[in-house]
Amino acid sequence: MKKIKGVAGETVxxxxxxxxxxxxxxxxxxxxxxxxxxxxxxxxxxxxxxFENYAKAFDNMDFIRSFSNSVxxxxxxxxxxxxxxxxxxxxxxxxxxxxYKGLLMxxxxxxxVPAQTIMIPLYLLLQKIHLLNNVAGLILVYASWCNFAxxxxxxFFKGLPTDIEEAAMIDGCNPWKCFWRVVLPLLKPITTxxxxxxxxxxxxxxxxxxxxxxxxxSFTLVMQVYKGVGQFxxxxxxxxxxxxxxxxxxxxxxxxxxxxxxxxxxxxxxxG
Amino acid sequence: MRLKKELPYLGFVFPAFxxxxxxxxxxxxxxxxxxxxDWKGVxxxxxxxxxxxxxxDVFKDKQIVMSxxxxxxxxLAVPIAITVLAIPLSSVLNSKMRTRNLQRAAFFFPSVPSxxxxxxxxxxxxxxxxYGLLNRFVAKFGLKPVLWLADPKMAMVSVIAVTVWSxxxxxxxxxxxxxxxxxxxxxxAARIDGASTLQLFFKVTIPQLKPAMxxxxxxxxxxxxxxxxxxxALTGGGPGYATTMISQVIIERGFVDKMYGRSMxxxxxxxxxxxxxxxxxxxxxxxxx
Numbered sequence: 001m002k003k004i005k006g007v008a009g010e011t012v013x014x015x016x017x018x019x020x021x022x023x024x025x026x027x028x029x030x031x032x033x034x035x036x037x038x039x040x041x042x043x044x045x046x047x048x049x050x051f052e053n054y055a056k057a058f059d060n061m062d063f064i065r066s067f068s069n070s071v072x073x074x075x076x077x078x079x080x081x082x083x084x085x086x087x088x089x090x091x092x093x094x095x096x097x098x099x100y101k102g103l104l105m106x107x108x109x110x111x112x113v114p115a116q117t118i119m120i121p122l123y124l125l126l127q128k129i130h131l132l133n134n135v136a137g138l139i140l141v142y143a144s145w146c147n148f149a150x151x152x153x154x155x156f157f158k159g160l161p162t163d164i165e166e167a168a169m170i171d172g173c174n175p176w177k178c179f180w181r182v183v184l185p186l187l188k189p190i191t192t193x194x195x196x197x198x199x200x201x202x203x204x205x206x207x208x209x210x211x212x213x214x215x216x217x218s219f220t221l222v223m224q225v226y227k228g229v230g231q232f233x234x235x236x237x238x239x240x241x242x243x244x245x246x247x248x249x250x251x252x253x254x255x256x257x258x259x260x261x262x263x264x265x266x267x268x269x270x271x272g
Numbered sequence: 273m274r275l276k277k278e279l280p281y282l283g284f285v286f287p288a289f290x291x292x293x294x295x296x297x298x299x300x301x302x303x304x305x306x307x308x309x310d311w312k313g314v315x316x317x318x319x320x321x322x323x324x325x326x327x328x329d330v331f332k333d334k335q336i337v338m339s340x341x342x343x344x345x346x347x348l349a350v351p352i353a354i355t356v357l358a359i360p361l362s363s364v365l366n367s368k369m370r371t372r373n374l375q376r377a378a379f380f381f382p383s384v385p386s387x388x389x390x391x392x393x394x395x396x397x398x399x400x401x402x403y404g405l406l407n408r409f410v411a412k413f414g415l416k417p418v419l420w421l422a423d424p425k426m427a428m429v430s431v432i433a434v435t436v437w438s439x440x441x442x443x444x445x446x447x448x449x450x451x452x453x454x455x456x457x458x459x460x461a462a463r464i465d466g467a468s469t470l471q472l473f474f475k476v477t478i479p480q481l482k483p484a485m486x487x488x489x490x491x492x493x494x495x496x497x498x499x500x501x502x503x504x505a506l507t508g509g510g511p512g513y514a515t516t517m518i519s520q521v522i523i524e525r526g527f528v529d530k531m532y533g534r535s536m537x538x539x540x541x542x543x544x545x546x547x548x549x550x551x552x553x554x555x556x557x558x559x560x561x
Contacts, residue, residue, distance in 0.1 A: 251385070
């Protein structure tokens with residue numbers, strides 16, 4: 001009896017899972033069809049497998065260039081976020097002088113500032129320093145998210161014993177060397193978590209590229225989807241193919257990092 | 273001067289301090305400042321202090337008021353719906369089913385892609401045209417087609433539903449972590465006292481999940497208040513202004529209508545709102561500990 005109930009429960013859950021994933025099936029299956037086939041029966045398997053839509057979408061969205069832009073922006077931004085955040089967190093968590101309490105409060109203030117509140121002044125600033133419509137400008141803006149990383153690092157420091165650092169100092173290690181050689185390696189678990197989530201946020205972000213990038217040359221992958229909507233309003237299979245091409249890299253990243261992602265959420269370190 | 277001893281350490285904070293000050297705090301102060309002026313863009317000549325005029329205009333601007341109402345509705349509905357669904361889901365995902373890892377992955381997956389892409393994808397699925405999957409499904413049950421995105425009330429429901437679909441698995445994961453930390457002794461003791469499965473769920477599981485609930489609900493509230501990509505892609509804020517959120521209106525008033533003062537004033541109102549909720553979150557979090 002219990003076994004039957006178990007099987008029934010499992011079947012119900014698997015049906016629900018299928019419902020969760022149908023949108024992705026719909027997305028992928030229709031990239032192999034003509035708009036006419038898609039209209040006739042959106043969920044049917046394609047009559048013949050053709051990669052023509054993908055080839056066209058690949059060229060049209062300048063995939064290599066957009067992909068490189070996304071990679072460049074994500075890698076450099078996340079690198080800066082991690083380094084700036086970890087460096088700032090080190091004295092804030094470890095030194096006793098009260099100036100660090102003030103600094104912590106100052107950085108925490110930014111926690112409450114939504115991107116939307118400061119976007120117009122940021123636009124002005126980028127314009128003034130001639131970094132509008134420039135990948136470097138966008139990277140600079142993302143790097144300012146380092147206060148989030150700083151906060152996570154300083155929380156992590158609290159659970160880290162100080163004896164290793166103290167021993168290194170007694171052995172004559174200066175603070176700079178001590179940080180790079182001793183402290184940074186100890187931060188590895190939280191660094192992994194921060195890198196994974198920041199990569200997903202920066203990679204998927206639309207608001208900032210939408211506001212600060214204006215030419216195809218500097219577009220990210222997500223921006224290409226936005227551009228495609230205006231362009232392919234009647235060619236659905238092209239639009240869907242563009243979307244699939246944009247999804248592939250982040251899905252691969254997710255599949256590789258799946259374990260760390262779940263661990264990151266469950267450790268409570270990541271605040272969505 | 274003890275501060276002198278701190279100099280090498282302050283060097284560690286310096287780069288983050290500069291970047292953060294230049295790109296977060298300085299723009300914030302500028303936004304506050306400009307929200308009290310009649311600034312018309314381009315140059316800062318001919319700038320006049322206008323007091324609270326922009327703030328009064330914000331609340332007179334029907335579209336801004338509507339977007340604030342929409343955002344509040346959305347930021348209440350999304351956390352409630354997700355909490356109600358994620359808690360039972362997490363306890364099912366915590367059971368010993370053979371395919372449970374597959375199930376967890378399936379529910380989590382929609383939170384991976386960018387919200388913009390998900391929004392566009394659903395705009396196809398909810399389309400009134402023949403490829404609109406959802407209406408075909410509805411027709412199978414002999415029901416009339418639904419205007420998922422064209423009817424103002426329904427459009428808001430659709431935006432909320434797609435958000436729930438995409439975020440549910442992520443938040444079930446937060447609850448799952450908490451569930452795994454509940455000691456099995458609690459369940460055994462309750463069972464010995466004769467508690468039924470349903471009683472176990474409501475009397476043991478739910479109270480034990482409270483810390484996870486604080487985290488999840490606050491995360492959802494803040495991210496729902498800030499939402500932009502998903503409604504922008506799914507409905508474009510329409511029909512009319514039925515699903516326009518505050519973020520979109522700030523952008524429109526600023527970048528499109530060039531009403532910078534009003535745009536900035538609504539951005540500051542928005543900031544105060546988010547800040548209040550964040551402070552509440554910190555308080556609730558502190559109580560948790």
